Amino acid sequence: MIYMDNAATSWPKPDSVWDEVLRVGKNVGANPGRAGHQMAIDAGRVIYKARVAIARLFHLSDPLRVVFTINATEALNLAILGSIKPGDHVLTSQLEHNAVARPLRYLQDKGVEVTYLPGDEYGRISPNELRQSRKANTKALILSHASNVTGALQDLKSLSKAAKELDLRVIVDAAQTAGVQQIDMEEWGIDLLAFPGHKGLVGPQGTGGLCIAQGIDVEPLRFGGTGSQSESELQPDVLPDRFESGTPNTPGIAGLAAGLEFIAQTGRENIESHESKLTELILNGLGDIEKVKVYGPPVKEPRAAVISFNVDGMEASEMGFLLDQVYQIAVRTGLHCAPVSHRKNGTLERGTVRLSPGYFNSEAEVKEVLAAIKTLVEEAR
Amino acid sequence: MIYMDNAATSWPKPDSVWDEVLRVGKNVGANPGRAGHQMAIDAGRVIYKARVAIARLFHLSDPLRVVFTINATEALNLAILGSIKPGDHVLTSQLEHNAVARPLRYLQDKGVEVTYLPGDEYGRISPNELRQSRKANTKALILSHASNVTGALQDLKSLSKAAKELDLRVIVDAAQTAGVQQIDMEEWGIDLLAFPGHKGLVGPQGTGGLCIAQGIDVEPLRFGGTGSQSESELQPDVLPDRFESGTPNTPGIAGLAAGLEFIAQTGRENIESHESKLTELILNGLGDIEKVKVYGPPVKEPRAAVISFNVDGMEASEMGFLLDQVYQIAVRTGLHCAPVSHRKNGTLERGTVRLSPGYFNSEAEVKEVLAAIKTLVEEAR
Numbered sequence: 085m086i087y088m089d090n091a092a093t094s095w096p097k098p099d100s101v102w103d104e105v106l107r108v109g110k111n112v113g114a115n116p117g118r119a120g121h122q123m124a125i126d127a128g129r130v131i132y133k134a135r136v137a138i139a140r141l142f143h144l145s146d147p148l149r150v151v152f153t154i155n156a157t158e159a160l161n162l163a164i165l166g167s168i169k170p171g172d173h174v175l176t177s178q179l180e181h182n183a184v185a186r187p188l189r190y191l192q193d194k195g196v197e198v199t200y201l202p203g204d205e206y207g208r209i210s211p212n213e214l215r216q217s218r219k220a221n222t223k224a225l226i227l228s229h230a231s232n233v234t235g236a237l238q239d240l241k242s243l244s245k246a247a248k249e250l251d252l253r254v255i256v257d258a259a260q261t262a263g264v265q266q267i268d269m270e271e272w273g274i275d276l277l278a279f280p281g282h283k284g285l286v287g288p289q290g291t292g293g294l295c296i297a298q299g300i301d302v303e304p305l306r307f308g309g310t311g312s313q314s315e316s317e318l319q320p321d322v323l324p325d326r327f328e329s330g331t332p333n334t335p336g337i338a339g340l341a342a343g344l345e346f347i348a349q350t351g352r353e354n355i356e357s358h359e360s361k362l363t364e365l366i367l368n369g370l371g372d373i374e375k376v377k378v379y380g381p382p383v384k385e386p387r388a389a390v391i392s393f394n395v396d397g398m399e400a401s402e403m404g405f406l407l408d409q410v411y412q413i414a415v416r417t418g419l420h421c422a423p424v425s426h427r428k429n430g431t432l433e434r435g436t437v438r439l440s441p442g443y444f445n446s447e448a449e450v451k452e453v454l455a456a457i458k459t460l461v462e463e464a465r
Numbered sequence: 466m467i468y469m470d471n472a473a474t475s476w477p478k479p480d481s482v483w484d485e486v487l488r489v490g491k492n493v494g495a496n497p498g499r500a501g502h503q504m505a506i507d508a509g510r511v512i513y514k515a516r517v518a519i520a521r522l523f524h525l526s527d528p529l530r531v532v533f534t535i536n537a538t539e540a541l542n543l544a545i546l547g548s549i550k551p552g553d554h555v556l557t558s559q560l561e562h563n564a565v566a567r568p569l570r571y572l573q574d575k576g577v578e579v580t581y582l583p584g585d586e587y588g589r590i591s592p593n594e595l596r597q598s599r600k601a602n603t604k605a606l607i608l609s610h611a612s613n614v615t616g617a618l619q620d621l622k623s624l625s626k627a628a629k630e631l632d633l634r635v636i637v638d639a640a641q642t643a644g645v646q647q648i649d650m651e652e653w654g655i656d657l658l659a660f661p662g663h664k665g666l667v668g669p670q671g672t673g674g675l676c677i678a679q680g681i682d683v684e685p686l687r688f689g690g691t692g693s694q695s696e697s698e699l700q701p702d703v704l705p706d707r708f709e710s711g712t713p714n715t716p717g718i719a720g721l722a723a724g725l726e727f728i729a730q731t732g733r734e735n736i737e738s739h740e741s742k743l744t745e746l747i748l749n750g751l752g753d754i755e756k757v758k759v760y761g762p763p764v765k766e767p768r769a770a771v772i773s774f775n776v777d778g779m780e781a782s783e784m785g786f787l788l789d790q791v792y793q794i795a796v797r798t799g800l801h802c803a804p805v806s807h808r809k810n811g812t813l814e815r816g817t818v819r820l821s822p823g824y825f826n827s828e829a830e831v832k833e834v835l836a837a838i839k840t841l842v843e844e845a846r
Contacts, residue, residue: 085503085504087494087495087504089495089496089500089502089504089505092495092496092499092500092505092712093494093495093496093712094494095494095495095504096491096494097490097491097494101490102487102490102491105486105487105490105716106483106486106487109478109482109483109486109669110477110478110483113468113474113476113477113478113670114468114470114473114474114476114795115470115473115474115670118473118797118802119470119473119785119795119796119797119798119799120782120785120786120789120797120798120799121470121785121788121789121794121795121796121797122466122789122793122795123466123468123470123476123795124470124473124795124797153535154534154535154539154671154711154713154714155711155712155713156711157687157689157690157710157711157712158535158687158710158711160689161686161687161688161689161710165687181689181690182688182689182690182691182695182698182710183689183690183710183711184689185698186688186689186690186698186699186700186710187687187688187689188698189688189698189699189700190688190700280712282712288490288714288716288717289494289496289712289713289714289715289716289717290535290671290672290712290713290714290715290716290717291671291714292711305542305686305687306538306539306542306546306568306686307542307563307564307567307568307570307571308538308541308542308562308563308564308567308568308802309538309562309563309564309567309802309803310563310802311802314563314799314800314801314802314803314804315800315804315807315813316804317563317566317567317569317570317804317805318567318570319567319570319571329538329539329542329563329564329567330535330536330537330538330539330564330673331473331474331536331538331661331663331670331671332535332536332670332671333535333669333670333671333672333714333717334670334671335486335669335670335671335717336669336670336671336714336716336717401501404500404501404502405501407502408501408502408503412503414495414500414502414503414504414505415500415502416499416500416501416502416505417500417501418500418501418695419695419696420695421499421689421690421691421692421695422690422695423695423696423697423698424698426696432696
């Protein structure tokens with residue numbers, strides 16, 4: 085089987101990830117931060133280690149400002165619903181996933197104004213566009229670092245800096261880039277960074293989180309026991325407890341810490357360059373197949389390892405079905421939970437076939453995938 | 466090591482739980498419900514299997530109305546914040562955990578009226594109390610099935626039925642009982658049942674959920690991609706998608722399904738009777754030790770396997786520390802995230818020492834624990 089659906093969930097994981105899930109699940113099975121016994125203290129340590137690794141990767145000074153959630157969607161909801169109030173105006177892009185668009189749609193019904201900046205042909209916005217679209221009530225820039233449909237990459241550094249100059253809160257969806265592309269919260273001025281644990285960070289599903297810059301507060305989404313300030317019915321103010329009510333996914337977070345360790349040892353830059361090479365191979369290969377239309381920025385421009393295409397006269401779902409059934413190649417077809425983005429590139433009706441290679445894919449696999457697509461296109465004539 | 470902190474997280478888990486986490490994590494690593502390829506379909510099946518087992522255990526007719534969350538706290542927040550509006554009045558007990566009390570406190574600040582029914586000496590409320598406290602704007606009964614401090618068990622069947630007659634929405638926190646005590650949503654008329662996956666259901670941390678009875682709706686807490694109705698920025702209405710935005714904890718839920726399978730094979734009644742026996746042993750044993758005060762209902766009355774006590778002239782934390790350090794016995798001390806409950810039994814200042822045996826504890830272990838406590842009490846003289 086060749087797995088090219090890493091934009092949904094990376095697979096496989098490094099062995100160390102499952103080893104650690106198991107070690108912690110079997111030996112450190114208690115609740116972190118709730119009791120004084122040794123196993124509970126060990127559980128707390130496991131989770132703290134993951135916070136430190138996340139803070140280091142994204143350049144956030146205080147590991148206690150890394151808040152774990154079940155996935156990036158929850159983190160984005162916490163950032164967006166916890167920051168934006170009726171009467172506020174926010175700027176966003178046309179490359180957003182429904183993890184951003186649906187909370188925003190919910191807020192629009194409550195009197196929040198949302199501007200989807202068109203950007204260039206591929207949806208990439210510019211600092212100038214921000215400056216021109218800023219209004220008196222503009223509170224935030226909410227931005228996917230990279231499109232999960234086309235791989236188009238925003239110039240996050242310039243945009244964050246420009247947004248800070250405009251006094252906007254910068255909320256970033258790093259679903260497609262965390263662990264692969266460089267992200268520097270402190271230097272670039274990112275206020276809230278949502279990340280999934282199970283994609284580029286190669287941790288297990290059921291993990292993700294929100295990094296909260298110093299001085300930034302949001303309203304919690306849920307309230308409950310945290311092991312701290314137990315004498316009070318008031319939600320504690322201290323981080324990360326304020327946002328982590330209830331028992332966390334300790335074994336999952338332990339696996340995520342192992343994933344982060346794998347990235348640190350491999351080198352993020354090496355992962356990025358491997359994925360870039362595979363992406364370039366795919367883009368060039370698809371470009372050579374007749375009737376194939378590839379979406380997103382041209383081959384030499386920076387992008388995430390996400391490639392969407394269609395074949396003239398062939399349904400995306402048919403291509404996906406045949407790749408799976410005949411060639412055991414796992415890709416994703418359809419709308420990828422991003423109607424805003426599909427509207428932008430004119431694929432809201434038909435969707436796309438999406439290839440998303442990961443660090444564990446090889447060049448040989450990419451060549452097999454390209455050959456399979458070529459054969460299927462030719463057979464469909 | 467003797468682990469007696471099962472009210473926080475049950476430990477150990479059956480081996481099949483970690484086997485299944487690993488099998489699914491390593492072989493079925495994709496996103497359920499998002500793509501058409503084989504691995505994604507297998508992931509969807511794994512999760513559906515868990516829904517079926519939950520629905521069967523709690524007697525809910527439609528497995529698609531089992532919604533998975535990161536923990537019971539999120540499920541309770543979804544049930545409470547999604548049901549209650551400013552101007553509403555709710556009835557609850559004085560045995561509630563902060564997973565109920567903190568969302569309610571948040572709602573009180575928004576104009577919701579909350580009555581903490583005193584109940585009897587141990588906080589157990591009666592159908593009559595419900596009838597007497599019901600007002601024109603009373604919308605719901607929100608009730609912990611059992612106290613996580615004293616183990617006091619509510620007569621959930623009678624209370625649910627009485628609440629239904631009063632046309633109240635019945636929201637239940639089954640954190641201390643799910644998987645051990647009988648719960649029948651359909652027959653008893655429970656509308657919303659929140660359960661943790663990692664306690665009595667012997668699944669991994671990072672799992673839990675909310676069972677939603679037919680005809681009951683709540684407002685979602687988060688919005689985002691679900692793999693369904695991807696063409697729309699509107700949150701889908703279909704269950705469970707409406708409440709499960711973002712990638713679920715597939716390996717964790719797979720482990721939970723294995724836990725449920727273990728319970729089905731062992732027999733819930735057998736688990737209940739084993740835990741009852743251990744609880745009785747502990748209550749009788751503690752009763753024989755001088756200077757020990759046990760909280761909660763007397764020995765022969767039905768209760769959950771949670772026992773809180775204190776020793777005259779000795780701090781709870783000191784007892785916990787010595788049990789851990791000298792005897793490698795893991796218990797929990799302090800306030801147990803339940804200030805309402807501690808106020809009720811007068812332990813808000815000093816907390817308690819809590820013993821919570823589980824199915825994997827033996828009578829021999831209980832005897833060791835009792836002997837250790839006895840020695841520590843005698844040495845403290």
